[in-house]
Amino acid sequence: MKNxxxxxxxxxxxxxxxxxxxxxxxxRLARLRDEVQRLKDNLKL
Amino acid sequence: MxxxxxxxxxxxxxxxxxxxARLTSTFVLWVLYVCYLLLRTxxxxxxxxxxxxxxxxxxxxxxxxFVYFSIWFFRTQHPQPVIxxxxxxxxxxxxxxxxxxxxxxGMLAVLLRxxxxxxxxxxxxxxxxxxATRRGDPQ
Numbered sequence: 001m002k003n004x005x006x007x008x009x010x011x012x013x014x015x016x017x018x019x020x021x022x023x024x025x026x027x028r029l030a031r032l033r034d035e036v037q038r039l040k041d042n043l044k045l
Numbered sequence: 046m047x048x049x050x051x052x053x054x055x056x057x058x059x060x061x062x063x064x065x066a067r068l069t070s071t072f073v074l075w076v077l078y079v080c081y082l083l084l085r086t087x088x089x090x091x092x093x094x095x096x097x098x099x100x101x102x103x104x105x106x107x108x109x110x111f112v113y114f115s116i117w118f119f120r121t122q123h124p125q126p127v128i129x130x131x132x133x134x135x136x137x138x139x140x141x142x143x144x145x146x147x148x149x150x151g152m153l154a155v156l157l158r159x160x161x162x163x164x165x166x167x168x169x170x171x172x173x174x175x176x177a178t179r180r181g182d183p184q
Binding site for chain 1: 049155159180
């Protein structure tokens with residue numbers, strides 16, 4: 001099929017960018033949950 | 046869209062980019078979006094941040110209809126509308142388009158849910174820090 005490489009490159013670009021962003025957001029969520037837990041422990045809630 | 050559009054454009058048009066109405070207005074929209082995200086990180090006061098961000102987003106939203114209608118008003122490198130604009134779309138491509146729409150909406154739902162959870166946790170952290178300050182507890 002013509003231009004299949006370009007199609008694959010476009011799909012790859014989208015999924016790589018999406019995966020990287022998902023990973024960064026997951027890490028930020030984990031850090032925030034840890035911070036919430038730490039603050040609750042300090043306040044003995 | 047700017048990246049995948051360029052990947053599509055190279056084999057079809059023979060160029061990665063051109064400064065036509067649709068592409069330029071889309072690029073401007075992307076710059077406005079980056080500015081909005083920067084604005085939200087640069088203002089510390091939550092209330093002022095909310096007001097300034099809201100005003101900026103209203104201003105930035107004026108570019109959206111311009112992006113959409115740019116291919117109606119200007120005859121440029123970008124193709125004319127293939128759906129609802131008198132153009133023709135291969136039925137097989139329409140199926141592919143629908144699948145891509147559903148996949149993109151799924152990605153949107155996942156990202157929206159995660160961003161909502163992140164903002165809720167940030168709010169909770171702020172409330173707990175306020176409570177700790179009120180009690181005089183060391184953080």
